[in-house]
Amino acid sequence: MKIAQNSVVKMHYSVIDKEGTAIDSSFDDEPLELIIGSGFLIPGLENALLDKEVGNTFTVTVPPSEGYGERHDGLMQAVPKSMFEGIELEVGMQFRATTDDGEETVIVLEIQGDDVLVDGNHPLSGIELTFDVEILEVREATADELAHGHVHSAGGCGHNH
Known part of the structure; x- marks a missing residue:
């Protein structure tokens, strides 16, 4: 299944700045799980995920305009x-x-x-970010997940709606 709007994606990622400084990574921890189109990711990374499939690995560089914005x-x-x-x-x-x-x-x-x-700027505003991504799982979001705006794991989502 290819990643599209309303797909649930489980992925590992790492992100560095233009100088190669590590900012964050999930590779030594739990993977990130999200619904495409929920606004959880910066636009440049979310757009790069579209049409990818399980097993894909890729690198994408996101300019500030598609990341956390320019500094003001x-x-x-x-x-x-x-x-x-x-x-x-x-x-x-x-x-x-x-x-x-x-x-x-x-x-x-x-x-x-x-x-x-x-x-008041976001700490990552004005910074070009490079992500290394590995797609682990892709599935359609359930109606409940779409209504709630987040992924529900096997044990539920941890709160009552």
Whole structure:
């Protein structure tokens, strides 16, 4: 069976950046299982999976525009340190922030006296990513899986709907 919209795919993957730095891998752990078209994967990787079959292995390089997007300088800003009252701030900490576009995750980049420089960009935005993929299983999603938007394993999906 070829991978298409609404297919359940079980796969192993590894991903590196342009400099060859390892970002993530499932090869030494459990494989990733998802429904194609559910929005779980970045578009560049999901599109590369289409028409592949069990046993296929491939490498795909995904530009930022098909990954986590380009970086936007406007998503970096200095905010008063007083907004983090009672918190021992450290560079790299992540917080949920209310913005004009709703709730977003921001990362502390720098602490500058009474100000904290935060970044609302996704940590992988602006980065070209290269994936190595191995397709382990492909099947049609069940009606329940499509209705719930995620894969149900043999033991159920772990929660009640």
